[in-house]
Amino acid sequence: MIDQMYRKAVLTVSGQKFVEDLIRSRGFRLAQRFVAGEDAASALQAVRELEGDGILGNLDLLGEFIDSPEQCSAFADRVLSLLDAANAAGIRPYVSIKLSSVGQGQTVDGEDLGLTNARRIVGKARQYGGFVCLDMEDHPRVDLTLAQFRTLVNEFGNETVGTVLQSYLYRTEADLEALGDLRPNLRIVKGAYLEPASVAMPDKADVDASYRKLVYAQMKAGNYVNVATHDEAIIEDVKHFVLAHGIGKDAFEFQMLYGIRRDLQKELAEQGYRVRAYIPYGRDWYAYFSRRIAERPANVLFVLRGMLRG
Numbered sequence: 328m329i330d331q332m333y334r335k336a337v338l339t340v341s342g343q344k345f346v347e348d349l350i351r352s353r354g355f356r357l358a359q360r361f362v363a364g365e366d367a368a369s370a371l372q373a374v375r376e377l378e379g380d381g382i383l384g385n386l387d388l389l390g391e392f393i394d395s396p397e398q399c400s401a402f403a404d405r406v407l408s409l410l411d412a413a414n415a416a417g418i419r420p421y422v423s424i425k426l427s428s429v430g431q432g433q434t435v436d437g438e439d440l441g442l443t444n445a446r447r448i449v450g451k452a453r454q455y456g457g458f459v460c461l462d463m464e465d466h467p468r469v470d471l472t473l474a475q476f477r478t479l480v481n482e483f484g485n486e487t488v489g490t491v492l493q494s495y496l497y498r499t500e501a502d503l504e505a506l507g508d509l510r511p512n513l514r515i516v517k518g519a520y521l522e523p524a525s526v527a528m529p530d531k532a533d534v535d536a537s538y539r540k541l542v543y544a545q546m547k548a549g550n551y552v553n554v555a556t557h558d559e560a561i562i563e564d565v566k567h568f569v570l571a572h573g574i575g576k577d578a579f580e581f582q583m584l585y586g587i588r589r590d591l592q593k594e595l596a597e598q599g600y601r602v603r604a605y606i607p608y609g610r611d612w613y614a615y616f617s618r619r620i621a622e623r624p625a626n627v628l629f630v631l632r633g634m635l636r637g
């Protein structure tokens with residue numbers, strides 16, 4: 328409950344225009360703990376650096392609150408260029424996209440623009456032997472995202488496209504079951520948005536219990552799982568679970584965010600687990616940065632210290 332109140336307070340304050348202007352005026356310097364850079368070259372450079380520690384990358388071009396169809400398609404073009412650039416650099420592209428950024432919910436030529444643009448992106452990723460994960464956004468988008476995920480898996484296969492389920496939503500257990508026939512590649516997260524208690528569990532203990540349940544169910548079903556958390560207790564439990572159930576290290580991976588628990592990422596990679604860092608980049612870093620700050624009180628101090636330094 329206190330977690331929720333803290334998150335709400337930070338997201339409310341950071342949503343104020345003057346706070347955004349103030350933080351943006353300090354430039355990218357404040358965001359660089361969590362964001363790899365403002366362009367694709369910096370993101371690919373981050374992939375290379377992580378490779379040195381045996382950690383894989385998952386590239387995310389930041390671009391929330393893009394709204395016109397032209398902006399959404401231009402954003403999709405930038406993701407396509409990223410795929411080209413990664414491939415040219417000899418990196419197997421693995422990217423995450425938010426369907427809202429590429430036009431989900433807007434109808435153009437009789438079809439949802441998000442799906443049209445996602446098809447272009449997933450198609451190109453497949454051409455390069457890459458992978459696209461559809462991030463999960465706030466709860467009103469879940470139904471459409473899962474329906475579009477189903478369409479894309481049917482067209483491109485589950486080795487090319489995956490999506491995300493959030494353990495804080497009451498509905499998620501049923502969603503996992505309903506996706507079963509696709510043998511989906513799923514990233515399991517706790518959930519990052521400010522959601523009402525009518526749809527999301529307010530207590531952290533419940534969210535954590537639901538998280539374990541979802542990961543174990545996906546593993547038992549023999550489907551690939553991306554265990555996306557920095558929660559050490561959960562990570563330890565997952566390690567025990569896979570040992571006890573004879574699940575191979577190639578059946579799942581741990582995923583964490585760029586700049587968070589780099590020590591733990593390295594340690595897991597050294598222990599032979601597959602580890603992937605989610606690497607956000609782009610000029611539009613503010614909303615992503617705010618969500619990371621909202622996750623942990625110590626991060627507010629980090630921002631304040633950075634601002635005092637000028």
Ligand SMILES: Cc1cc2nc3c(=O)[nH]c(=O)nc-3n(C[C@H](O)[C@H](O)[C@H](O)COP(=O)(O)OP(=O)(O)OC[C@H]3O[C@@H](n4cnc5c(N)ncnc54)[C@H](O)[C@@H]3O)c2cc1C
Nearest residue numbers: 462463516517518519555556557558582583584605619622
């Ligand atoms: C790879 C990846 C992809 C994600 N994709 C999505 C998505 O598509 N949709 C979505 O809603 N959410 C997504 N999330 C965010 C997720 O929902 C959580 O908000 C976030 O991961 C924090 O939860 P946690 O599992 O790490 O556990 P928590 O219980 O929140 O944290 C456990 C511990 O991790 C550390 N930690 C957590 N967050 C931070 C931070 N910001 N700074 C410093 N330390 C921290 C702290 O030590 C904390 O005690 C993603 C997360 C990851 C790792």
